[in-house]
Amino acid sequence: MLAGEVPVSFLSPLTAHGQLKAGKVKALAVSSATRFAGAPEIPSAVEAGIPGMEVKAVFGLFAPGKTPRTVVAKLNREIGDILRAPETQETFSKQAWRPRPARPRSWATG
Numbered sequence: 001m002l003a004g005e006v007p008v009s010f011l012s013p014l015t016a017h018g019q020l021k022a023g024k025v026k027a028l029a030v031s032s033a034t035r036f037a038g039a040p041e042i043p044s045a046v047e048a049g050i051p052g053m054e055v056k057a058v059f060g061l062f063a064p065g066k067t068p069r070t071v072v073a074k075l076n077r078e079i080g081d082i083l084r085a086p087e088t089q090e091t092f093s094k095q096a097w098r099p100r101p102a103r104p105r106s107w108a109t110g
Contacts, residue, residue, distance in 0.1 A: 001025060010055070013039040014095050031055035036096050057097075072104045 001009050002024060013036050019025045020039075029048035030036045032055065045053035061079065063072060080101035082088055092099050 012096050013042065030096075038094055038096060076101075076104050 001007075002019065008028075010031060013020075013027070013030065016025060016027065017039075020027055027039070027042040029043050029045045029050065030039070031045050031053060033044060033046055033053075035044050035047075036042065061075065063075070083099040083101045088099065
């Protein structure tokens with residue numbers, strides 16, 4: 001974008017922050033249903049005229065298939081506690097992420 005080779009790009013507000021402040025790029029919208037608290041001046045996709053647009057990223061932690069269920073449950077519980085901690089939530093929020101712990105499941109079969 002900065003070199004003029006592409007007209008538009010999807011970037012996190014954190015990644016684009018310096019370029020936005022310098023006026024080198026213009027934020028059209030955040031790709032969520034609501035505004036990002038870290039950049040409240042940028043409209044949501046819905047406000048920008050793209051109803052129903054909400055981009056979500058999913059990250060998972062993987063273990064070998066034969067990992068005992070008790071171990072998987074303990075990992076899930078401990079990692080969930082970390083992700084729910086206020087200081088973790090605050091750190092992620094500053095980076096435009098909203099961690100939402102989930103139950104263990106098979107990613108290979110959905």
